[in-house]
Amino acid sequence: LKLLDIxxxxxxxxxxxxxxxxxYKISPFECLDRTWGNKYCNMGGSKNITEFISSxxxxxxxxxxxxxxxxDIKKRIQLIQFFINVAAHCHELNNFSxxxxxxxxLYSSPIYRLKRxxxxxxxxxxxxxxxxxxxxxxxxxxxxxxxxxxxxxxxPCVPFFGVYLSDLTFxxxxxxxxxxRNTVLVNFGKRVRILEILKEISxxxxxxxxxxxYEDIQAFIESSLExxxxxxxxxxxxxxxxxxxxxxxGLNSTNVNYRYNTKNGSENKNTGKxxxxxxxxxxxxxxxxx
Numbered sequence: 623l624k625l626l627d628i629x630x631x632x633x634x635x636x637x638x639x640x641x642x643x644x645x646y647k648i649s650p651f652e653c654l655d656r657t658w659g660n661k662y663c664n665m666g667g668s669k670n671i672t673e674f675i676s677s678x679x680x681x682x683x684x685x686x687x688x689x690x691x692x693x694d695i696k697k698r699i700q701l702i703q704f705f706i707n708v709a710a711h712c713h714e715l716n717n718f719s720x721x722x723x724x725x726x727x728l729y730s731s732p733i734y735r736l737k738r739x740x741x742x743x744x745x746x747x748x749x750x751x752x753x754x755x756x757x758x759x760x761x762x763x764x765x766x767x768x769x770x771x772x773x774x775x776x777x778p779c780v781p782f783f784g785v786y787l788s789d790l791t792f793x794x795x796x797x798x799x800x801x802x803r804n805t806v807l808v809n810f811g812k813r814v815r816i817l818e819i820l821k822e823i824s825x826x827x828x829x830x831x832x833x834x835x836y837e838d839i840q841a842f843i844e845s846s847l848e849x850x851x852x853x854x855x856x857x858x859x860x861x862x863x864x865x866x867x868x869x870x871x872g873l874n875s876t877n878v879n880y881r882y883n884t885k886n887g888s889e890n891k892n893t894g895k896x897x898x899x900x901x902x903x904x905x906x907x908x909x910x911x912x
Contacts, residue, residue: 623842625688630704634711636839637681637720638831641780644674645719646827648783650820657790657816674783678723680847685727687850690736690860698739698863702728706751713754715831716779718767722758729755729873732853732860737867748873758782778829789819 625633652668685705692698705724712721727733728751734740740748757766764785771781793815801807851859 623838625842625846626700626704628839628842630707631711632836632839633843634708634715634717634720635833636836636843637708637712638715638717638780639833639835640840640843641674641677641717641719642778642831644670644677645780645783648674648823648827650824653786653790653820653823654816656787657794671783674719677847678719678783680850681720681723682727682730683850683853683856684847685724686730686733686853686856689727690732690856690863693863695739695742695863698736699742702733702739702743703747706747706754709754710750713757716774716777718758718771718782719780721754722782722784725751725755725758730853732856734873735860735866736864738864740873752873776829778831779826781823781826786819786823790816793819 647670648668649670651666652671655666655668656671689698689701689705692701705728709721709724709728712718712724757770758764759766764782767782767785771779793812797812797815798809799812801809
């Protein structure tokens with residue numbers, strides 16, 4: 623089985639099944655472990671969060687590697703179009719985890735800098751990618767994504783977990799445990815907000831997809847996410863494919879990749895501002911760090 627033998631919708635569905643299965647395993651205590659550590663007691667670690675984050679990071683690396691390893695520009699164009707379609711289907715399926723991972727790969731330095739390749743990608747595909755990127759834009763605390771998430775209702779969903787990690791960390795570290803600088807008045811507002819975040823996570827865990835699982839595609843996905851080259855090696859391959867030039871890619875000029883410290887959930891912005899001619903600072907493609 624080869625990647626392009628798989629229909630983009632089928633690939634998105636199987637990614638969604640895989641990601642929701644990982645997301646479903648995450649317990650409230652694991653979230654508190656990332657937020658508080660051992661401040662109050664031993665929460666038991668956060669193995670499932672680590673596995674969920676690793677899956678997203680591996681998908682990002684896989685997407686970028688599959689494109690950059692192709693010496694033939696036509697194959698690179700074909701794969702970019704394929705992954706944009708997969709991302710669009712993930713959006714339709716409310717799989718924001720895989721959607722964000724794929725977007726991050728397509729905007730990562732090894733891929734973004736392939737100017738001759740992007741110049742040949744159909745405009746409708748680039749427009750679709752920019753629309754998806756705008757949806758997951760971090761501006762105003764992911765306001766577009768948060769608004770869409772609220773409108774989903776009872777439909778199944780795989781959220782972008784990094785937003786929850788940031789919310790929990792901000793709430794825990796940005797608010798005092800007690801009010802008026804004493805140890806008498808407990809800040810229950812802080813506890814209520816943490817509980818609200820945990821409840822929102824549990825709501826999406828209770829809604830399940832009714833999608834058919836294809837074991838051959840699942841096995842293909844699992845095996846493809848193993849033993850991927852580093853971002854540095856991918857960037858070197860990108861330079862071999864297309865030496866540096868001064869031509870714009872034609873994509874949106876600014877994109878911000880996010881990495882999250884999984885020990886405490888804190889957010890680290892890695893701003894890869896694209897200059898006038900599309901030059902980008904070499905950066906990691908990973909959304910979440912382990």
